Amino acid sequence: MSVTRCVCARRTFADLGEAARTAGWTTVEQIAATTGAGAGCRSCRPYLAAMLATGCTRFAVADPGTPPRPCAREPWDAE
Numbered sequence: 001m002s003v004t005r006c007v008c009a010r011r012t013f014a015d016l017g018e019a020a021r022t023a024g025w026t027t028v029e030q031i032a033a034t035t036g037a038g039a040g041c042r043s044c045r046p047y048l049a050a051m052l053a054t055g056c057t058r059f060a061v062a063d064p065g066t067p068p069r070p071c072a073r074e075p076w077d078a079e
């Protein structure tokens with residue numbers, strides 16, 4: 001299973017990445033303030049930061065304290 005979205009805001013990283021590029025957002029705070037992604041439970045914030053840094057929108061589940069790693073789509077992933 002891969003991490004592809006902010007569950008609280010119901011927004012995919014693909015969606016949010018495109019919005020960030022269009023709007024010129026460079027921080028998780030900007031994304032959170034504008035879309036609500038990252039403003040709920042905050043567990044997606046490391047993934048949002050990795051998305052901004054790498055442009056990737058799919059990540060392996062990261063252990064606490066370790067940075068998210070981009071990953072490929074698995075056959076069982078929904079999208």
Ligand code: FES
Pocket residue numbers: 005006007008009037038039040041042043044045
């Ligand atoms: S999963 Fe993004 S704020 Fe909860």
